[in-house]
Amino acid sequence: MKRFIPFYRKNNEAKSFLKAQWRHLAFANYEVSPDVLQPYLPAGTELDLWNGKCYLSLVAFLFLETKVFGVKVPGHVNFEEVNIRFYVKRLDGNEWKRGVVFVKEIVPRSAIAFIANTFYREKYERLPMMHEFSESDNSKTYKFGWRKNVKWNSFSVDTKKSSADILEGSETEFITEHYFGYSRQTAATSFEYEVKHPRWQQFEVTDYKIDVDFEAVYGNDFAFLKDLEPVSVFLADGSNISVENKIKITN
Template structure:
C-alpha cells in the first residue's frame, strides 16, 4: 500500500537558472545535480493537495491543502539506471499534520503557514494564485494561462522540470532518504502572464536572497493528477 495518496492540481512553476555552487551544500549524499542542457534550476511551485489519504485513511480537515515549495533537481545512479528526483529547500503547507508527517518520517523541511488560493476562469483564460503569510507579510505567486491543456513536448524544459519521480532528503553527510512519487504524464496550460511577490530571503533563508533580484527563466502551469508517495528507503553513502 502506498504511504500517501492524493491529487496535486494546478501546479504553478517559476523556474530560475542558478549557479550550481549555490546548491552544493544541499545535495544529498549519493546524488548529484541534474542539469538540463548544462543549466541548473531551482523552482518555486504552488499547487493544491486534494483528497489526501495516509495508508488509505483520510485525514480530517485535510481535503484541501495548499502547498508552495522551493526545490531543485538531482539524479542518482542505481543498477546502471539514472533515477531523476527533486530535493526540497522548504515546503510550506497550510495544515500542521502534513508538516509533522513529512518532517518526522521523511526528514523533509516542511513549515506550516497561513495560506490561501484563488482559482478563477472566464471565457478567455484562467488564473491560479497561491498566497502564504510569513512573519505577517503575505507572499504570492499568480499565473494566468489558457483554458485548455496541451501536451508537454518530449525533451523540452517543461518535461525536464515536471518528470522527476523520486524525492531525496539529506539526513546528514552520510545518509539520504529516498522515496518514489508516481503519477501519469502531465499536461500543461499555455502561460500568458505571471506575478511573483516573494521575499525569498525571508521565506527560504539568506542563501536564496539572490532570487529577489533575478527573473525566472520560465513560468509553467501544469494541470496535475492523482499521485502516490511510496515508503522511504534509506541510502548510506559508502565511506572509504
C-alpha cells in the first residue's frame, strides 16, 4: 500500500486532507439487491451487509467551517452536499475495516468537486443547491434541494425536537458507524481514506418527502429507486469531522 501525503505540519505529521463540520445529516436507507452494487465495488472491498440485507443510502447534509489542507477556500466554507452511498468492508491483516463507497456526491462549489475528484477519484458533480430549515413548537423541518437540468430535486424530513442515543446493534448504528471511504481507481486498485468523527445522536423522523429523478441524477442503474420506499429514514446531528490522507490499495 502506498500513502499519498501532499502536506505536512511543522512537526512532520501529515495534515488532514479536509476538516469541517457535518451537520443535520438526513438519511433515507434502501434495501437493494447486491447485484446492483457489485459493478461499483472498489478493488479489495466486499459488500457489508446488516442482518443479511444490502443497504444503499440517500444522504443530505451541510458542510460548515470547511478547511482543505488547513485552509479555508473563499466561497467553499459552508455548503450543502447530497450523495448516495453504500456500505463495504475490507480485511486489512486481521482487522475488518468498515467503510462507504459513494456512487455520486453533489455539491454547489466547483473547487471542492475538482479537488475531491482529482485527489481521491470520487464522483463529485457541481449543481445548484439550496437548503431550508424551520422549527415549530413540536418539530423541526430540514429540506435540501439540488437542480439537475431544469428539475429541482428535493429531500426533506420532519423530526422531533429532542435527540436520542443511537442504540448499539441497531440499523442506525450500522449506517452511521462506517469510518473509511473507498474509491475505485482501476479494476485492480482503489483508494482508502479514514473519516474521523465521534458517535452521533439521532432525531426521530415523523414525516419525510423524497422528490428525486434518480435516473437523471444517478443514471439508469438507479432509476428503480423512484418506485422503492426507504426501509428507514432518520436525521443525525453530526459533528466535527476530518478526512485523512489516502492510501492506495492493490488487489
